[in-house]
Amino acid sequence: MIEAIDPKATERPLMRCSECDREVTHYNQWFNPDNSSRAICWRCVARAEKGFNAKPDFRRGSRFGFIPR
Numbered sequence: 001m002i003e004a005i006d007p008k009a010t011e012r013p014l015m016r017c018s019e020c021d022r023e024v025t026h027y028n029q030w031f032n033p034d035n036s037s038r039a040i041c042w043r044c045v046a047r048a049e050k051g052f053n054a055k056p057d058f059r060r061g062s063r064f065g066f067i068p069r
Contacts, residue, residue, distance in 0.1 A: 015039040 014023050017040055024041040031037050 017041040017044060019044040 012025055012027075014025060015027050016023055017027065018038040019040055020043070022041060024039075027039040027041045028045055029037050029039055
């Protein structure tokens with residue numbers, strides 16, 4: 001019998017994201033060719049897929065009245 005495993009229902013331990021250094025429960029495990037692994041949170045994965053390379057607390061100053069010149 002084939003058993004479907006829902007990734008949201010499985011209990012995973014807290015891991016520290018190797019990109020942003022936050023403790024997260026929802027993460028992806030990436031394996032390198034030398035069989036070492038690193039955990040990357042969903043937020044960092046989404047940012048990498050979008051190609052958005054600014055830091056996570058990036059804000060546009062002009063929206064708050066500051067226009068850089």
